[in-house]
Amino acid sequence: MFEGLKKKFSDFVDGLSKKEKNEGEQAEASAPEEKREESRKGPDVTLTTKIKGAFLGKVKVSEKDAEPFLEQLRVALLETDVNYDVAERLVTKLHDNLVGKEVGTQNIQKELRNEIRNSLMQTLTKNSGIDILQRAREKKQKGEGPFKVLFLGPNGAGKTTTIAKMAHMLKSNGISCVISASDTFRAAAIEQAVIHAKRLGVDVIKGVYGADPASIAFDAVAYAKAHGLDAVLIDSAGRQETNKSLIEELKKMVRVNKPDLCIFIGEGIAGNSLLEQVKQFDQAAKLDGVILTKLDVDAKGGNTLSILSDTTVPVLYFGMGEKYTDLVPYNPQFVVDNIVPG
Ligand code: GDP
Numbered sequence: 001m002f003e004g005l006k007k008k009f010s011d012f013v014d015g016l017s018k019k020e021k022n023e024g025e026q027a028e029a030s031a032p033e034e035k036r037e038e039s040r041k042g043p044d045v046t047l048t049t050k051i052k053g054a055f056l057g058k059v060k061v062s063e064k065d066a067e068p069f070l071e072q073l074r075v076a077l078l079e080t081d082v083n084y085d086v087a088e089r090l091v092t093k094l095h096d097n098l099v100g101k102e103v104g105t106q107n108i109q110k111e112l113r114n115e116i117r118n119s120l121m122q123t124l125t126k127n128s129g130i131d132i133l134q135r136a137r138e139k140k141q142k143g144e145g146p147f148k149v150l151f152l153g154p155n156g157a158g159k160t161t162t163i164a165k166m167a168h169m170l171k172s173n174g175i176s177c178v179i180s181a182s183d184t185f186r187a188a189a190i191e192q193a194v195i196h197a198k199r200l201g202v203d204v205i206k207g208v209y210g211a212d213p214a215s216i217a218f219d220a221v222a223y224a225k226a227h228g229l230d231a232v233l234i235d236s237a238g239r240q241e242t243n244k245s246l247i248e249e250l251k252k253m254v255r256v257n258k259p260d261l262c263i264f265i266g267e268g269i270a271g272n273s274l275l276e277q278v279k280q281f282d283q284a285a286k287l288d289g290v291i292l293t294k295l296d297v298d299a300k301g302g303n304t305l306s307i308l309s310d311t312t313v314p315v316l317y318f319g320m321g322e323k324y325t326d327l328v329p330y331n332p333q334f335v336v337d338n339i340v341p342g
Contacts, residue, residue: 058102061112066098069112073340080302080339083275086309094119117340123305124332129314130289132166135260136175136231146224147175147231150217150259152250152281155238158293158319159265160189163233164196165319165327170231171202177231180220181206182213182253185237193235200324203229213237213249214256221257234259241280254285261288268292268299268318275306282313293319296326300338304330 070091077087094116103111136147149166151159163179170177179202181193187209197204205220207213217234224232236253239246254262262285266274281287290307292299295318304315315330336342 058104059108061098061101061103063099066095066112069098069116070095073116076339077302077305080300080335081269081271081274081306082302082339083272083306083310086275086306090119090123090305090309113340113342117336117342120305120336120339121332123309124335126308127312127314129316129330130261132261132289132316133170133173133175136170139260140175140230145230146178146221148217148221148234148257148259149231149261149263150234150236150253150257150285151263151265152236152285153238153265154240154267154277157238157265157267157270159183159238160192160196160235161322162265162291162293162317162319162327163193163235164200165324167196167200167202167233168324169327170233171200175230176202176228177233178203178205178220178224178227178229180204180217180232180234182216182220183235183237184209184211184213184216189235189237203227214253217253217257241277241284247280247284250281250284262286263288263316264290264313266290266292266303268295268301268303269297270303272306274303275310278307278311278313282311287313289314289316291315291317291319291327296320301335302339304332304335305339 073094074087074091077090078084082090097119098112098115101115132149139145139147151163153159160183167177167179179193179197181190181204183189183193184207190206190209194204194206203223205216205223207216207219213236217232220232220234223229234253234257236250237246239250241247264278264281264287266277270277278287278290290313292301292304292315295301301318307313307315317327317330318334320326320328
C-alpha cells in the first residue's frame with residue numbers, strides 16, 4: 001500500500017543526487033564504485049561539506065546542504081495531506097534545527113534523515129491520548145456508570161461504523177454497552193445502527209426519523225442505568241462545522257447528556273479541511289480525541305500532523321477497514337514512515 005509513497009521518496013532521493021551531480025561531477029568521476037553507489041542511495045551534501053568532512057570527521061550542515069532535503073520534505077508533507085501552513089512551519093523548524101548542526105561524516109544522509117524523522121515524531125506525540133477502555137473500566141469500578149461517549153463529525157466520515165467497532169472492542173473487554181441511534185437526520189443511519197447492534201449482540205435505543213437526538217441519548221442513558229450496562233455509545237447526525245443550527249443541536253446534546261468523552265470522527269483521506277473541522281468541533285463540544293477513518297484507502301495519515309501541531313486534541317485510533325476489528329490504536333510511527341521512510 002505504501003509502495004507508491006516509498007517510490008516517491010526514493011525518486012526524491014535520486015533527484016537530490018542528480019541535483020548535486022554537477023557540483024560533484026569531477027569528484028564522482030574519480031571516485032571508487034562504492035562512492036557512486038552511496039550517492040545513488042540518498043540525498044547528498046555539497047562538495048565543500050564533503051571535502052571538509054574528509055579532513056575533520058565531522059561537518060556542519062550548511063544552508064546549501066539542507067535546502068534540497070527541506071524542499072523535498074515540503075513536497076512529501078503536502079503529498080501526505082499535511083495542511084499547507086503546518087507544512088511550512090515544520091519545514092522552517094527543521095531548517096533551524098539542521099543548519100549549523102554538526103554531523104558525523106560517516107553517514108550524513110542517514111543522520112539528516114533521522115533528524116527529520118525525530119522532529120516529525122516529536123510533533124506526532126505532542127498531545128497525550130486517553131485510554132478509552134481504562135476510563136470505562138474506572139467508571140464501572142466506581143459504580144458511577146454508565147460511561148458515555150458522544151461521536152461527532154461530518155457526514156459519511158464513518159461515525160456509525162466506528163461506534164460499531166468501539167462496541168465490539170468494549171464488549172470483547174468485558175464492558176457492556178448500548179448504542180444510542182441518535183443520527184435521526186437520516187432514516188438509513190438509524191437502520192444501520194440497528195443492524196450493527198444486532199450483529200454485535202448489543203442493545204440499541206432508537207427514535208423515529210427526525211426525533212430529538214438529545215432525548216434519544218437521554219433514553220439510552222436511562223436504559224443503561226436500568227439494565228446495569230457499563231457504557232452508552234451515542235451516534236449523532238453528520239454535520240459540517242459551518243452549519244450553525246446543527247452545531248447548536250450538538251451543543252444541546254452535550255448539555256443534556258454530559259458525555260464523558262466527545263470523540264471527533266474524521267476521514268484520514270480528508271485534506272486541508274480536516275484541521276478546520278477539528279478546530280470548529282472542538283470549539284463547539286470540547287473534543288477529547290480524534291479517530292481517523294479510512295486509513296486503509298490510500299491515506300498516509302499526514303493530516304494527524306496538522307491536528308497535533310495546531311490543536312491540543314489527541315489522535316486516539318485509526319480506522320483501517322470496514323470490519324469490526326479494524327480499529328487500531330493511533331500509531332505515529334506509521335505516519336513518520338509514510339512521510340520519510342526510514
Ligand atoms: P457516518 O455517516 O459518519 O455514520 O459514516 P458511516 O459509518 O455510515 O460510514 C460511511 C462509509 O464509510 C460506509 O460505507 C463505511 O463502511 C465506510 N467506512 C467507515 N470506516 C471505514 C474505514 O476505516 N475504512 C473503510 N475502507 N471504510 C470505512
